[in-house]
Amino acid sequence: MERRHDIDALRALAFALVILYHVAMYYVAGWDWHLKSPHAAGWLPAPMRALNLWRMDLVFLISGMALALLWRGGSRWALLRQRSWRLLLPLAFGMVVVVPYQPYAQGVANGLVAPGFGDFLLRYYTGGPWPAGAFDGAHVGVTWNHLWYLPYLWLYTALWVLALPLLESAAGRRLRAAFTGLRGARLLLPVLPLMTYSLLLWPQFPPTHDLVGDGWLHAVYGTLFLYGWWIGLDAGLWAELRRWRGRAAGLALLLLVLYLPLRAAAPVDGIARLGLRLLADLYLWSAILAILGWAHHALNRPWRWLRWANESVYPWYVLHQTLIIAAAVWLAPLALGPVLEPAALLLATVGGCWALTALIRRSDRLRPLFGLKPRAPLPRPSPALPAAPAARNA
Structure with a gap:
């Protein structure tokens, strides 16, 4: 089957837009988000709404x-098992390992969670309870935050x-x-x-x-x-x-x-x-x-970056929002202002996703936790053939 490079590229660019959108959510004036910058931008709601209606x-x-x-016309149940492994395992791992810093930072910013990430995790893993409005999902005790896309996609696949x-x-x-x-x-x-x-x-x-x-x-x-x-x-x-x-x-x-x-x-x-x-x-x-x-x-052409992007987009999606919030917490005391701070936040998010994904792609243990297939085994070297005997002189 002919490879459709435009669909691959569109998938990567659509998720890149999701990351950029979440960075902007920290700054858009009048919109609720987990954390909000003091440098709210009154001009952002219009372009954000233009994207939000279809992204x-x-x-x-x-x-x-x-x-x-x-889909190749094989077993639909085998396909569901494969998709379940690649969707639900990253969801579970993300909820346990990647996401928890987000409700912690939001709860601390709201003044309803005491500082101390270790103590927060002990309480978080047992389901709270939490004060009302401590963080998004506090009434449940835990949250999947930006990873909501994974259970929704699994449901539609099923x-x-x-x-x-x-x-x-x-x-x-x-x-x-x-x-x-x-x-x-x-x-x-x-x-x-x-x-x-x-x-x-x-x-x-x-x-x-x-x-x-x-x-x-x-x-x-x-x-x-x-x-x-x-x-x-x-x-x-x-x-x-x-x-x-x-x-x-x-x-x-x-x-x-x-x-x-x-x-x-x-x-x-x-x-x-x-x-x-x-x-x-x-x-x-x-x-x-x-x-x-x-x-x-x-x-629809074989872009040089496309192979890298196809394998990197899933880890970037899982990691990006926690990195945005962690970088926002780190940058806030520096008071960089409404120009340098967004640039630094975007740079920190992209750099963090890039560095962590480079490690994830090289680790056979981490790859399935971020929705990646196992690495293809390296080709085994062919055994050396015995040298041909020298030709005799006539």
Whole structure:
């Protein structure tokens, strides 16, 4: 099968954007996060909102594409076992080892957790209890924080495995063919289920990332995961996405220019808020169409950095938010100001991810804890052949 370099590159760039977004969350004015800088930036909410409306939606759609690339028509249960190992083991390890510093730093900053990381861990590993609002997830006792993506992805993969006979049935194949046969403006039709979820689920199920009570996000992310699986490597649809990339980008930009000022002026509740949500859905899908089309146009080539990025993206994802928070705590007393501090925070996060991932990639014990496959064994040297006897003189 031909290697699709654009999908590999898009996956790496999407997760890089997640890391950059989380660095910016420390500075965006008016938005809650685990820690907040005193150098809040009033100009950040608009670009952050422009990204936030599609960044994780794109990640789940790419995850569906990745499943389509992995699926070879073999045992779906074997594939589920493989994906469970690569998703749930890093989740468990991350929750035990990588994440705990985040609630500790947040609890100390909130004045509801006493300084002393060792004492915090003893209490954390036994489930608390914690004062209300000590950190995100304190009511449960522990948290997975940014690793919420892993159980969600595992859930959608498991549902895909259960639904595969239906998806591969005659009716399922017709539905997939209808999706991949969309052309021109009909490429916008897949937004209709997303709008339906906004009408029926969004008001009752605000995002929680707790897996259990996230009805609206499950509907959206699960549908985009399915869209990604349907898109897969369908040559006709990818050619149409590439052809339509300019119009999709123009539409997304127009919708964003309408959405941002309307959201700033609209009342918090009421029909106007619901209308804005529907406008956001149309912007979300137009942006994804544009991103897929431009990625196929510009990124489908064997970039030199791509092999490294493909193996590094998972450890970077697991590590990055803890490194951001640790670096923020370390930099805060230095009072570097609103320019040097963000630059130093980004540099510390990238440098920490780079250095730790270099160690992880070389360790056979650490690799599975960060979702990496075992290293390919080095080729064994061929045994030396005996020298040929010298030819006799005639």
